[in-house]
Amino acid sequence: MLRYLPFLLVLALWIYAFIDCLNTPDEEVRGLPKVVWVLIILLFGEVLVGPVAWIAVGRARRGTGGAGAAPGGRRRGGRDAWTAPDDNPEFLATLRAENTKDASLLKDWEADLRRREDELRRRETGEDAS
Template sequence: MLRYLPFLLVLALWIYAFIDCLNTPEEEVKGLPKVVWVIIILLFGEVLVGPVAWLVVGKVRRAPGGGATPGERRRDPRGTWTAPDDNPAFLASLKQGNSKDEALLKDWEEDLRRREEEIKRREQGGAADDTPPKS
């Protein structure tokens, strides 16, 4: 079984490189046209030259988060990802939401104060009525 392992690894690398090349958009292919890369992978797949060449130099590689690798500029500025705490639009929406919540809280506090004063007036008025008249 172990004697087949190198063959299976070569086959797996060849298939991965071939499918990766086919699925890569044309604008991300470096050096040669995509069709030429497919031919190189197919012709030199048995000796690993084609798949390894594709994986090393044939494609623009991105950092795991979708950003550009060091020393490389991203072509599509709309595709860049920004953390929420660095995104000005997100921070502005938080401030707007906070101002709405603060206004609502002020309204609730005013309503609560008004109701408490009403209750106090009723208690004071009721307590004055309940006291017996002095003779």
């Protein structure tokens, strides 16, 4: 069983590098065009040159926190800039709208419950008096 382990590790690294290369956006690929990286990974996967080259050179480093980098490796002010929910005014506005809607729904339910309770009390007192 152990004699298959190196083969399985090479296969796992090859598959990981191939899928990672396919899922990486074109603008994050370094050095060569993405199509060339896919071909390098596929052609030189058996000897580990392709997958190791992709991991070491081809893909962009994630989470390095360089200048102007936001959490997750994205640049601030760019198209992909991410804002935390606590700082996002649009998200906070949707929460307030949902809270208002839920509060009005709760008031309606409470009023309906009071009406039903009053109706039950009237029935009970009316039946007991008979």
